[in-house]
Amino acid sequence: MTPQDLVLTPRGIRFMGRTFPAAIGKGGLRADKREGDGATPRGIHCIAGLYYRPDRLLPPAPWARPIGPDDLWSDDPADPAYNTHVRAPHAFSHERLRRADPLYDIVLTTDWNWPVATPGRGSAIFLHSWRKPRHPTEGCIAFRRDHLAWIAPQAAPGTRLIVP
Structure with missing residues (x-):
């Protein structure tokens, strides 16, 4: 592990010499992640993409992609585009x-079960803002908004996310 890795610890995510409180999936941590189990998958994952709302904020990094009204993420194991960015109508x-x-x-999107997805193994493991402090997610990792705004431009594609 290096300081440039995002590392899940009992106190939150350690990254670049700081620790940020974080929420994980309501299903806990699982090595055998399945669609809909609410778990955060264990393992070493990598940051794959960054999306942002251009009507609400400026691009957090030069490589960030704007989220438009038709942007979706497939979570249907029967979909040939399962666990990928798709557009409406879908x-x-x-x-x-x-x-x-x-x-x-x-x-921030991760490479969990991506770019070639195994149907049913889980989709959309993102790093995003939390609803309220440490409120569990559906499997993603969530942060305070200002913490995520600091993390996002530092966590370039390929940055490792380590979930022990």
Whole structure:
């Protein structure tokens, strides 16, 4: 491990000499992640992308992609585009990236079960803002908004996320 790794600890995520309180999935940590189990997958993952709401904030990094009204993430194991960014209209089950709440104003995506997904192994393991302090997620890792805004530009594609 290096200071440039995002490392989950009992106190939160350690990154670049700082520790940030974080929330994990309501299903705890699991090595055998499955779609809908609410768990955060154990392992070494990498940051794969960064999305942001351009109507709410400036790009957090030069490589960030804006979230538009038609941006979705497929969470349907029957979908050939399972666990990828898709656009509306989309006939399969999906999650909207452009939400009314601020949870996805900044979203770091990971390479969990991506780019070639195994159906049912889990989708959309993101780093995003939390609802309230340490409130469990559906499997993602969530942070205070200002902490995520600091982390996002530092965590370039390929940055390791270590979930022991």
